[in-house]
Amino acid sequence: MIHGSEKLIFEQGRAGRVGVDVEDVCLIELDAALPEELRRGPLADFPEVSEPEMVRHYTRLSQRNVGIDDTFYPLGSCTMKYNPRMNETVAGMKGFAWLHPAMPVSETQNAFRILWELEQMLKEICGMDAFTLNPVAGAHGELTGLKVIRAAIRARGEKRDKVLIPTSAHGTNPASAMLAGFTPINIEVNPDGSVNLEALEKVLDENVAAMMITNPSTLGLFEINIKKIADMLHAKGAFLYCDGANLNALVGITRPGDMGFDVIQTNTHKTFSTPHGGGGPGAGPVGVKGELTPFLPYPRIEKFGKDSYGNDFFIPMTEGRSIGRIHSYYGNFLVLLRAYVYLRTMGARGLREVAEAAVLNANYLRVSLRDVGYRVAFDRPCMHECLITDENMPKGVVTMDIAKRLIDKGFHPMTVYFPLTVHDAMLIEPTETETKETLDAFIRAMGEIAEEAKAAPELLHDAPHVTPVQRVDDVDANRPKNLNMKWEVFCGICS
Numbered sequence: 001m002i003h004g005s006e007k008l009i010f011e012q013g014r015a016g017r018v019g020v021d022v023e024d025v026c027l028i029e030l031d032a033a034l035p036e037e038l039r040r041g042p043l044a045d046f047p048e049v050s051e052p053e054m055v056r057h058y059t060r061l062s063q064r065n066v067g068i069d070d071t072f073y074p075l076g077s078c079t080m081k082y083n084p085r086m087n088e089t090v091a092g093m094k095g096f097a098w099l100h101p102a103m104p105v106s107e108t109q110n111a112f113r114i115l116w117e118l119e120q121m122l123k124e125i126c127g128m129d130a131f132t133l134n135p136v137a138g139a140h141g142e143l144t145g146l147k148v149i150r151a152a153i154r155a156r157g158e159k160r161d162k163v164l165i166p167t168s169a170h171g172t173n174p175a176s177a178m179l180a181g182f183t184p185i186n187i188e189v190n191p192d193g194s195v196n197l198e199a200l201e202k203v204l205d206e207n208v209a210a211m212m213i214t215n216p217s218t219l220g221l222f223e224i225n226i227k228k229i230a231d232m233l234h235a236k237g238a239f240l241y242c243d244g245a246n247l248n249a250l251v252g253i254t255r256p257g258d259m260g261f262d263v264i265q266t267n268t269h270k271t272f273s274t275p276h277g278g279g280g281p282g283a284g285p286v287g288v289k290g291e292l293t294p295f296l297p298y299p300r301i302e303k304f305g306k307d308s309y310g311n312d313f314f315i316p317m318t319e320g321r322s323i324g325r326i327h328s329y330y331g332n333f334l335v336l337l338r339a340y341v342y343l344r345t346m347g348a349r350g351l352r353e354v355a356e357a358a359v360l361n362a363n364y365l366r367v368s369l370r371d372v373g374y375r376v377a378f379d380r381p382c383m384h385e386c387l388i389t390d391e392n393m394p395k396g397v398v399t400m401d402i403a404k405r406l407i408d409k410g411f412h413p414m415t416v417y418f419p420l421t422v423h424d425a426m427l428i429e430p431t432e433t434e435t436k437e438t439l440d441a442f443i444r445a446m447g448e449i450a451e452e453a454k455a456a457p458e459l460l461h462d463a464p465h466v467t468p469v470q471r472v473d474d475v476d477a478n479r480p481k482n483l484n485m486k487w488e489v490f491c492g493i494c495s
């Protein structure tokens with residue numbers, strides 16, 4: 001069984017041992033009140049452990065987590081930046097944490113004010129005319145943005161049904177296009193990573209609803225022809241959609257709205273610092289330009305005159321040509337609150353420094369990793385992430401070996417084998433929150449791995465060596481039917 005040296009909780013303790021004695025408290029009365037047919041027969045096989053055994057078990061397991069609070073986490077495309085504790089402190093305040101969205105609007109004015117002000121800041125940062133904060137993830141924002149585009153196209157009386165997507169795009173882009181009822185069409189990228197304009201020209205007709213572009217792209221490169229692409233699409237009456245997951249490279253320097261984008265989803269859990277990973281809560285606010293505004297989902301927070309004390313009054317509106325609700329109430333309020341605190345504490349100058357440092361750090365890695373023996377996929381200045389490959393490594397040493405060996409050196413691996421258009425890709429995003437010392441330690445580790453690849457490749461093939469679970473079979477791990485995910489009691493009674 002693969003669970004390292006930590007036994008399952010069911011395998012610990014001893015028959016009859018209990019953590020808490022609840023018998024005297026209320027179970028007897030409860031027992032009497034409960035109708036016969038609802039009572040459990042034989043007791044389930046609960047673990048029989050003492051409270052300290054239980055606490056130690058889960059504490060040990062929690063220490064096996066790897067996160068941004070333990071180590072450098074350069075997972076490309078994910079923007080694993082440090083999340084300031086200030087955000088957590090504010091999100092934990094009773095006045096926020098205990099709010100219920102069904103409370104009277106007049107009693108939750110300051111929550112609405114925060115949402116409204118966050119919308120204003122996002123409009124300014126992205127160069128858009130209106131924002132909705134309701135979507136709860138980047139991919140959810142993509143779906144929302146595309147549904148808004150679809151509604152606007154239908155309102156014009158048109159039937160456009162194609163969405164163009166460069167082959168380097170994140171997998172969520174074609175998936176969202178399908179879910180929104182469009183047909184995704186691939187557009188080739190050039191050897192330098194930019195969108196191939198001839199390929200675009202060929203398929204661009206009156207049936208195209210939109211093109212989705214990630215800028216900077218998932219190759220970590222700025223789309224140099226963005227203005228031209230915007231003009232081509234607009235000339236045909238189509239919309240330009242920005243997958244804004246990579247906004248960290250641009251904040252405070254340039255604005256997607258100014259590049260000609262009509263819609264953008266932002267990933268607050270990436271750019272605006274909320275702990276994420278493992279499917280935790282996020283937020284994917286969507287910004288749009290003028291024509292699309294009436295179709296945004298509701299509720300939309302509006303500033304509605306003043307109350308009797310002269311304070312601004314905010315109300316959630318539900319009318320219009322909106323696509324309707326895409327989530328309960330107002331989205332993930334506490335995630336949005338963290339983004340708000342982050343933006344207020346950074347300020348305009350701080351945000352610009354975020355992008356500057358993120359790009360500087362990525363370029364420092366690009367040049368330094370090249371110097372220790374890795375091939376850089378596109379050797380020109382990158383944005384917030386750099387892309388290398390295993391091409392210069394000895395035969396037999398592959399991307400996965402390098403990534404796994406990094407774990408032994410104390411780092412979370414980079415993103416591997418993505419984007420799909422680059423063979424054996426390693427996508428590295430340092431973010432702005434890392435010091436030069438950390439980056440240098442990472443470069444040293446990568447240099448050591450390049451040396452080991454020549455001198456002792458088996459060290460890489462068998463890595464990781466320091467973890468409770470060593471190299472897993474990636475293929476089998478993706479086939480649930482080959483995995484035993486269930487603990488069973490192996491005893492005489494059951495078998």
Ligand SMILES: *Cc1c(COP(=O)(O)O)cnc(C)c1O
Pocket residue numbers: 077078137138139140170172214218243245246267282284
């Ligand atoms: C992370 C990411 C997404 C998806 O965002 P989620 O919040 O995980 O749904 C989409 N596109 C790109 C380029 C991303 O990096």
